[in-house]
Amino acid sequence: MDLLQIKDKNIVVMGVANERSIAWGIAKRLLEAGANVIFTYRKDRSKSKLDKVLADYIEYNTAVIQCDVNSDESITSAFQQIGEQYGVIHGIVHSVAFANAEDLKNRFVETSRDGYAFAQDTSAYSLVAVANAARPFMTEGGSIVTMSYLGGDRVLDGYNVMGVAKAALEASVRYLAADLGAEGIRVNAISAGAIRTLAAKGVPSFNTMLHKIEESSPLKRNVTQEEVADMTLVMLSKLSSGVTGETIFVDSGYHIMG
Numbered sequence: 614m615d616l617l618q619i620k621d622k623n624i625v626v627m628g629v630a631n632e633r634s635i636a637w638g639i640a641k642r643l644l645e646a647g648a649n650v651i652f653t654y655r656k657d658r659s660k661s662k663l664d665k666v667l668a669d670y671i672e673y674n675t676a677v678i679q680c681d682v683n684s685d686e687s688i689t690s691a692f693q694q695i696g697e698q699y700g701v702i703h704g705i706v707h708s709v710a711f712a713n714a715e716d717l718k719n720r721f722v723e724t725s726r727d728g729y730a731f732a733q734d735t736s737a738y739s740l741v742a743v744a745n746a747a748r749p750f751m752t753e754g755g756s757i758v759t760m761s762y763l764g765g766d767r768v769l770d771g772y773n774v775m776g777v778a779k780a781a782l783e784a785s786v787r788y789l790a791a792d793l794g795a796e797g798i799r800v801n802a803i804s805a806g807a808i809r810t811l812a813a814k815g816v817p818s819f820n821t822m823l824h825k826i827e828e829s830s831p832l833k834r835n836v837t838q839e840e841v842a843d844m845t846l847v848m849l850s851k852l853s854s855g856v857t858g859e860t861i862f863v864d865s866g867y868h869i870m871g
């Protein structure tokens with residue numbers, strides 16, 4: 614029995630920078646499950662990386678479209694193109710975040726107005742703008758999943774302005790879920806454990822965090838890209854049809870500890 618029912622569904626995956634990206638782990642699983650995967654990238658540099666990782670997947674149904682989430686024009690044009698090409702969008706993986714390096718290095722109290730706004734714009738507001746642009750094409754209902762982190766709930770050393778952005782992202786998930794539920798669109802966040810990726814390099818205390826999770830999480834280890842991908846597939850699929858507005862932790866249980 615096909616429990617996932619993801620085969621031939623059109624899923625947009627935003628945020629593959631390279632093969633370490635959380636979004637790439639998710640995309641691989643989606644392709645294996647028979648979904649059509651539409652990738653979005655920000656800059657030409659990311660496109661060449663994306664083309665490289667996709668080289669082994671030429672027999673699969675994929676598309677690659679530019680979308681800079683800091684620009685309304687770019688978001689509208691990307692989803693217009695996806696809508697025209699695929700007709701219906703069944704799911705979106707929003708795996709995008711960015712903050713200025715100095716805002717993660719300095720004390721949080723020193724965060725600049727611009728740095729605060731930029732982190733919010735890229736990492737939280739982008740989900741709202743994407744949901745609104747995709748909505749006209751999500752005519753059969755669907756599922757939107759974004760990536761969050763524990764730093765949105767608790768103060769984690771060096772996460773600073775990104776923690777505040779993740780708090781806004783998780784609140785946006787709840788408001789979007791309430792707005793879009795009547796259209797059959799579910800919106801959820803996965804709060805992933807620490808995984809060594811390009812974005813993680815910008816967090817100064819990242820290695821300490823990895824060790825802490827190994828020492829004190831119930832599972833006594835860090836999570837893998839595959840484990841985050843598997844839960845994302847569940848959240849995109851029929852298996853989670855009764856769940857919306859939720860933040861689901863895939864973090865070896867680290868967040869339950871005192």
Ligand SMILES: NC(=O)c1ccc[n+]([C@@H]2O[C@H](COP(=O)([O-])OP(=O)(O)OC[C@H]3O[C@@H](n4cnc5c(N)ncnc54)[C@H](O)[C@@H]3O)[C@@H](O)[C@H]2O)c1
Pocket residue numbers: 627628629630631633634635636654655659680681682683707708709710711735760761762763804805806807808809810811812813
């Ligand atoms: N790695 C971790 O430990 C971890 C843990 C929890 C949550 N997350 C979250 O997972 C998501 C993916 O991060 P990752 O760790 O896979 O790192 P990553 O660097 O591989 O992915 C981040 C992506 O965001 C994209 N991006 C940034 N600004 C953009 C813009 N203006 N327009 C379009 N795309 C833009 C980048 O191009 C990149 O593809 C992020 O939201 C991150 O906060 C990561």
